[in-house]
Amino acid sequence: MTQANSEPYRQALVSSMQTRGSVRSDTIIQAFLRIPREAFVPFFYQRRPASRKLEWERLDSSHEQYLELIYRDEPLVTRVDERGWPISSSSQPSVMALMLEALDLKSGQHVLEIGTGTGYNAALLATITGQPEHVTTVDINPQITAHAQRALHTVIGPGVHVFLGDGIFGYDAKGPYERIIATASAPTIPSAWLHQLAPGGKLVMDLQGSLASSLLVLEKQGQSVNGMLFDTPLYFMPLISDHIAHPSAHIDYARYLRQPCREAAHLEKEHPFPLLLQQDAFRWFLQWNIPGCQIRERELSGKQEKHIFLIDSRRQTILRFLQEERGWQVSVYGPQPLWTDVQHLYEQWKQAGKPEKRSDYAVQIQGKSIILSTAHLIIPLAENA
Numbered sequence: 001m002t003q004a005n006s007e008p009y010r011q012a013l014v015s016s017m018q019t020r021g022s023v024r025s026d027t028i029i030q031a032f033l034r035i036p037r038e039a040f041v042p043f044f045y046q047r048r049p050a051s052r053k054l055e056w057e058r059l060d061s062s063h064e065q066y067l068e069l070i071y072r073d074e075p076l077v078t079r080v081d082e083r084g085w086p087i088s089s090s091s092q093p094s095v096m097a098l099m100l101e102a103l104d105l106k107s108g109q110h111v112l113e114i115g116t117g118t119g120y121n122a123a124l125l126a127t128i129t130g131q132p133e134h135v136t137t138v139d140i141n142p143q144i145t146a147h148a149q150r151a152l153h154t155v156i157g158p159g160v161h162v163f164l165g166d167g168i169f170g171y172d173a174k175g176p177y178e179r180i181i182a183t184a185s186a187p188t189i190p191s192a193w194l195h196q197l198a199p200g201g202k203l204v205m206d207l208q209g210s211l212a213s214s215l216l217v218l219e220k221q222g223q224s225v226n227g228m229l230f231d232t233p234l235y236f237m238p239l240i241s242d243h244i245a246h247p248s249a250h251i252d253y254a255r256y257l258r259q260p261c262r263e264a265a266h267l268e269k270e271h272p273f274p275l276l277l278q279q280d281a282f283r284w285f286l287q288w289n290i291p292g293c294q295i296r297e298r299e300l301s302g303k304q305e306k307h308i309f310l311i312d313s314r315r316q317t318i319l320r321f322l323q324e325e326r327g328w329q330v331s332v333y334g335p336q337p338l339w340t341d342v343q344h345l346y347e348q349w350k351q352a353g354k355p356e357k358r359s360d361y362a363v364q365i366q367g368k369s370i371i372l373s374t375a376h377l378i379i380p381l382a383e384n385a
Contacts, residue, residue: 006036009071013093016073022094025101031127032093037070040120040151041090044069044076054084075235078118079144088144089237090118091183098232102217103204105129105179112177112196113137114167114205115184115239119148123156125181132159136174138167140240168241170196177201184239185213187246187291189370194218194225203227206234209287210247210294212280214358218365227363233280247292251311256318256333263332263339267321274308274321274328276346281356285349288372288379290341312338352377 014032017023023032043060046069056077059066070076075095079088105111107130113122116139126132132152139145142164149162163171167182168190175196182193185208197203197220207216213234218227238246267273276282277295287293294311306323317334319342332338355361355374364371372379 006038006067006071007033009067010036013071013073017094017097020094023097023101027105027107027128028097028100028124031100031124032097034127035120035123035155037090037093037120038067039155040118040123040148041070041076041078044078044090045080045086046077054080056080056084087237087240088117088141090120091236095234096121096124096183098230099181099183099204099215100124100128102215102230103179103181104202107131108134109178110134110174110176110198111136111179111181112170112175112193114170114180114182114193115139115237116145116148116162117183118144119151119160119162121181121183122148122160122162123152126152126156126160132156133161135159136161136163136171136177138163138165138171140164140166166241166243167239168192168243172196180204182206182239183236185234185236186239186244188244189216189218189365191368194220194365197225206236208234208236208238209284210292211283211287214284216363218363225365229358229361229363231358233358245292247294247313251294251296251309251313253309253318256311256316257320259316259318259333259335261331261333262317262335263330263337265330265339266324267328267330269327271327272346273330273342274310277308277310281354282346282349284358285355285379286342286345289345289348310338310342312336348377 010033014029023029043058045056045058048055048057073094075092076090077086078090081087105128109129111125116137122135122137126135145162145164152160170192176198178198178201180193180197180203182205185206187208201220203218205216207214215230215232215234216227218225290312292314296309308321310319315336317336317338319338320331322329330339352374360374361372369380
């Protein structure tokens, strides 16, 4: 399979992204037309149809429709762990284009990429800046960096700096950078990234809370760092670091529910809760006020009863909504009055005008603090790592 074979597919992909408005800049368009995705994704994993478990089928260039599949505007899982969980992917091209447009990388600028992945995005960056030696990319996985380095050398030639390391620390030795792009999601803005960002520079990342995410664009002017959020949610793999705690996928409901019941209430069907917990705008607000919280819906012990849970693992407390014929039974188990907290937060959100969009919020960095705010609301986030 030669790179020429994929040219029609690259052109079709770019045309579809242009039609949808995902890509506008000529330099980005030319990069997508030039760089062959298949050189960086020699194989990928596809969920087996009708499989209830995480079962995957490995597809490679021997598949007769490989190029067609590679150039669909879809993310591609490139690595799974022993449990079958995806741990690395090639991002959806239109999302990559969205971030590159927001990055606004100029010819000759130095750029740092956090999360090398397949190397495909680094190749696009090298093409856009026009000087591969100005591109630095870092990833924590040695197999990933080795593969990306080989593919980059084959497609781009020498120049792109690929380093093995914890992305939370950036890569100070090659800084400062006029542009920084993180292709792995993070629940905070690491201070190393801000330190390595040059004055007048721009940082683009997926700010991912425990319930919702957003594309964040930060600009550094002197000692001031301010940013804006895009309404488009992103779905990147989380940044793997020993210095970032991600919520556990496993929840021991029985352990939570064995704790004393701290609060109890009954809600009529017309009450905004618990359905409000499914509303994206409120979830975005809630996750920053109860860091690390999770929302789950399930049945317990085989009973045909609908349960909706809000789990505050940091404070070892669970809020349960149990559906009844006339409404919902509310119970809180654990040391914190979580139902009271949630009602107070709902009142704050209402008083702020129920901000619906991510773009209603501004982001400011003040010392080590991250401030998320609207015209009527200030939310101090956790200190940046």
